[in-house]
Amino acid sequence: MSQKLVVIGAGMASGKMLEELFELDASAYDVTLFGAEPRGNYNRIMLSPVLSGEKAYEDIITHDANWYRGHGVNCRFNEAVIKIDRKQKRVISAGGVTNYDKLVIATGSASFFIPVEGNDLPGVIRFRDLDDVEAMLVAAKKPAGKVVIIGGGLLGLEAAAALNEQGMKVTVLHLMGHLMERQLDSAAGYLLQKELESRGIRIICNAHTNAIVGGDKVEAVLLDDQSTHLADIVVMAAGIRPEVRLGIESGLHTERGIVVDDTMQTSDPDILAVGECVEHDDTVYGLVAPLYDMAKVLARTLLGEAAAFKAPEVSTKLKVTGVDLFSVGDFGEDHEEIVFRDPGLGVYKRITLNNNRIVGLVMYGDTSDSSWFFDKLKSAEDISDIRGALIYGSAAQGIDPLTAVAAMPETAEICGCNGVCKGTIVAAINGGATDLAAIKAVTKASASCGSCTGLVEQVLAATLGDDFVAPAAAGICGCTDLTHEDIRQIIKSRGLKSMPAAMQEMGWKTSCGCHVCRPALNYYMIAEYPLDYADDLQSRFVNERNHANIQKDGTYSVMPRMWGGMTTPDELRAIADAADKYNVPAVHVTGGQRIDLLGVKREDLPAMWADLNAAGMVSGHAYSKGVRTVKTCVGTDFCRFGTQDSTGLGITLEKILWGSWTPHKVKLGVSGCPRNCAEATCKDVGIICVDSGYEVSVAGAAGMELKQTVALAKASTEQEVIDLTVAFIQLYRESAAYLDRPYKWVAKVGIAWVIEQVVDDAVNRAALCERFEISQSVYRKDPWAEQAKPEYQPRKWAALADLTLEAAQ
């Protein structure tokens, strides 16, 4: 007589298990199948195409009524199991009691509802089964319906694309910094976001949901930043949790999932489990391939055959029409990477290697070779022999890059930006253009985005043969071949407003840059998009991240601002008190007319700042690539030679300029008469007051080089001085290479051009001043006051943990 098998859950894992079981031995068990849904098994991973309208429910049914009947399965659909009675070996459901010899739990998983107010309002929908899809489709029928999707992972994005197809206005809220962060790196996440946004989907990353609001049904989602997003429905796609209620209540060993061994047996030998509800070897699974592997093992276990589940490599593809992405592997053990980017085509590929074996792979835009790479990953093949051309995929194997270029037809396009084909470049070379610069000048190839530079050089090498001399790299660092000027230009022309966007669109050769390029990129985007670009603290040098100057022993120096070099007894007392309170070992008067407190411990910084703030002082930005000081003399206030109020002008200038970021530091001086006590003529901007007004000069230096300033213009009023100064600094901010002081920048662009832009063209001067003000609306504030706030203490200034008090083992 057959044994009684009861299966709880009629999803894909149990469906596969039953198929396997019947194939191996159709008569071993009498099967009773409970399902909470009113229908049998269907291909749940194809719900997205049903939602988008590309498929119908009928297309995705895997087991219909005939199948169940044919295999003698007693179907108890639309009937949830309430309880498992392990002692009596029976399950209790609405329909009564059912005995078992063997029990299989396949309850799958449930959507995780983020714990905020309103998450139970009508209209908050999960995305797990056909009922959910139907509920969404009803909402999609309403004209101009709005949906907010919480979660930018696989499921959320499939829902977003599908509902967008259905004509809804879609907003995706994602907690993390980029989409699908578990499968994709930030570069691929950026490309995906760009593609989805081009379809009209709004995507907000770093979105912390505060509440879901509404009366008798959902109306909007409120974020922590107080922004409100209207919604007719909210789709909860913030993750799934194994559905383990039955496991816990019946006392089975349950962690995140119901724990099973390699044979899929739970802690009770007569109860087995399969699918998303189980935990095997500390891992829970949510993708179909491993679940099918489990199902095959379970079928054999039920028949007494030996079988063992082994955790497989799991790859991810997103089922959104027109989006090609592939991700696999563990990024946890690599330390080498090969990156390929084609900004023109929107292609990004990244292979991570460990010990000459592929351990991880992210592909976006072109996934044609994904299975070729995946095979190499699974077989742990040693790729050292093919490493040079590995990233180009299967087609490039056995061909060295030069031969490939030599074999290209004359009509092949090399430079996509300027439409230059190989024949044109070869003709230019034969005509005497024998280096990259000459080809750039003659043909414009590689003159725009520069991403084809390597290819142009290969054409050069192939054409010239032994005469070719490889040029020294012109790039700002090993991550790119682009110069600072190229980078600024591209950031502006392509509207690049994030680190991943910049690195992808400019074809960065590493996945996340280095200490040379990241601060430069960060500055360029701050300067170009002060309102849109979020300052990336992790791309800042320590001094700018900690708002203090690091010293050789790891302590810091703290220097409060003294406007125009003026101070008061109260300020001096506060500085002295701070020096005492925090045991400052050295106090130094600087050349910029300020007082430097040296040797401050990192953990004392916020408290010291708070004390100085309380006395009315703010950061002196002595650590920044930004405006530092305005040095003044006492001018007409006290000096018998003073011609103008140089002190007052200096203070006014400093109050306008402070807090702004610049390519390198900027120091100013205002002297009240030509005796020049404020040494204005070796500053970046120097102002000398004279009887008739003011002489403004720029581009001085008194560091490694010594340079006197050159005249910019004469001015008759303070306001003119201010406008000229601000416009000059803004022009420097907008066009200099990162880490070029103004004197270096002026030497490159020429003082005549600067005068043209700042002095001669009054409209342009006003526009420069206006753009500076826009930037200052964000940056003219005291970073010390911000960073001394209590909320920064645990997340920035405090140690992560203190093990000094832990007992020794």
Added chain:
Amino acid sequence: MSNWIDIAALDDIPPRGARVVKTRLGCVAIFRTIDDQVFAIDDACPHKKGPLSEGIVHGNAVTCPLHNWVIDLETGMAKGADKGRVNTYEIRVENGRILLDGSRLLARSVA
């Protein structure tokens, strides 16, 4: 023998950033890379003891804030032409929590 200590949540460290754990042997820098790997190394550059936790993190490496030595987070070795190495410690992430192996940090004598 390992002695895994739960020190913090992964999210307590910004991606491409680091925080320190105080120990009796000095500070240990805990790094989080752009793809959420974590590494633990001594918070002192082999060159002039610069606080590596304050460096710019790129790939699986950090650049010391004092003189731009680049240290491989996985091996603790200086990269490029520079020669030197810092201690590395076993560390892993489980359920969003960072676990540090304290066996060496706690076992070695304090004296």
